[in-house]
Amino acid sequence: MISSDLFERAKKLIPGGVNSPVRAFRSVGGAPFFVKAAHGATLTTADDRELIDFVCTWGPAIHGHNHPVIRDAIAAALNNGTSFGTPNPYEVEMAELITTYVPSIEKVRMCNSGTEATMSAIRLARGFTGRDKIIKFAGCYHGHSDSLLIKAGSGALTHGHPDSAGVPASFAQETIVLPFNDRDALTAAFSANPDAIAGVILEPYPANVGLIRPDEGYLRFLRELTAQHGTVLIFDEVMTGFRLAKGGVQEIEAITPDLTTLGKIIGGGLPVGAFGGRADIMDRLAPEGPVYQAGTLSGNPLAMAAGIAALKLLADDEAYARLARLGAQVQSAVAGALAAKGIAAQVPQTGSMWCTYFTDQPVRDLTTAQTTDAELFARYFRGCLDQGVYLPPSAYEACFISTAHEGAVIDKACEIMTDVIKTL
Missing domain, CATH: 3.90.1150.10 (Aspartate Aminotransferase, domain 1)
Structure with a gap:
């Protein structure tokens, strides 16, 4: 038709x-x-x-x-089954590739979408710090979870609804939205919320509002400010990870975030997400720690096989x-x-x-x-x-x-x- x-x-x-x-x-x-x-x-x-x-x-x-290499990798994995609900060898190899290519990631957890990755990273930042508030930036899109669909980019911006119906006001109150590239706004937000900001999440190159580059020194300033306040810095590299460099924007800018979210390329075209970072933060995840996150299809062998093939083509x-x-x-x-x-x-x-x-x-x-x-x-x-x-x-x-x-x-x-x- x-x-x-x-x-x-x-x-x-x-x-x-x-x-x-x-x-x-x-x-x-x-x-x-x-x-x-x-x-x-x-x-x-x-x-x-x-x-x-x-x-x-x-x-x-x-x-x-x-791509024939990726297609063949999926076919080979498919011969052994579509999903097991158990650990599988592919997810170990994927974790090894990610931690090798992205030095800031010491441990990584697979999930099924970029939205899951950012949602889980926010929960982990809150669980690690014992704080509630999150800073995000106007126009940066981090998926459609409630805490992050506030002044978002991507489709929310395209359709004239930067804020979504169905997001409770109480959730939105825990999210501080700042203009990108504004150092004074960042400083003021930390001053107004002492010991309350669990994490700062951003696309280091915002790409769901077109494509914006940070001002010279801005990401370095953000890294220093978050470290000073004990706040978890989260780079959302779902879009830029493995696209601009093997180590993403953080490699290009020589900035080390505490957590990183990934997706897209690491699935080779199949649904995928991942988040990772400092081992002491990641070890707060269940079953090691009290922050719960789970997924039936996390580390799916077909997605992992496709992603491994895609990453090896970028070696x-x-x-x-x-x-x-x-x-x-x-x-x-x-x-x-x-x-x-x-x-x-x-x-x-x-x-x-x-x-x-x-x-x-x-x-x-x-x-x-x-x-x-x-x-x-x-x-x-x-x-x-x-x-x-x-x-x-x-x-x-x-x-x-x-x-x-x-x-x-x-x-x-x-x-x-x-x-x-x-x-x-």
Whole structure:
């Protein structure tokens, strides 16, 4: 069936016809397409259209879609079963890879999603410190658990509801929301809540509000401030972990958080999450300690096998150098075309991630990100989609590149995006 028929069927049975809100295309107009297959850098829709994909499953597909090495790893694991509900060898190997690649992680616990990982890290920070309050940053998205779905990015921001119905006010009162890149706000929050802040959680490069880089020295300042106050510093690297470097942003910035949350790439395209960090904090988890966390499918052998294969393909740092070159090529093409057209825009890019803000203001926090012209972005999105390039259907999401985007495909995508910009 074609996408329009599938969407009509879905709307009768699934809220909004989608299983994750941003897929609904509400902020860019039109109806979503349905995908029946994906290979390399392209998607094949139910309507038999081929699209160059810069969403990459929202980050996990760093090697492109349906990579043969990852597919073979899943098939081999599948031959032995789909789930055991017991410890399995794959989860031990995954833990060894993570703790080798991410030096701040001494011990790690697997779970099933990024939301589970961040939710569990917050609980662990509270259990370790005996404190209740959490600091997060406006525009940073950490999944949809109650404590963290407050002034969030990603789909919550896209649909104009940064705060979700169903989150009790008493929960929200324990979450302090600050502007990103504001040192004075951080200092004031700690002064106003002495010995009360259990943890600070952030995307070190916020990427659910586009893509924002921290000011020079900001992450170092945050690390020093949290250490001074005995507060657990949590880096949410669900998106950036293993995408920008094997050790994530913390490797790039030379910052050591107390806890780190992971997801996406470590599942090789299957559902996954993980959180880890200092051994003395992690040992507060059950069965060693009093902080409870569990999951029937945690460490699922298929997800672990896929993730191990994906990580081993990144063992050579040349993969990151190749991805960075592709990212720079796209950034140069898009930024150059926008400048030539005389359109005020910011095109931040790091490694294999980038986004386009249609604003003349440098973007360094949620407030400046929201100066982007969302209607102009929607026109740009639809123009690219019409010509065969799929960008995230939101003005507040990052784009992703995979190793499969090399050669003619990246050249074609850049040509399409620059041609569309000429029509804006």
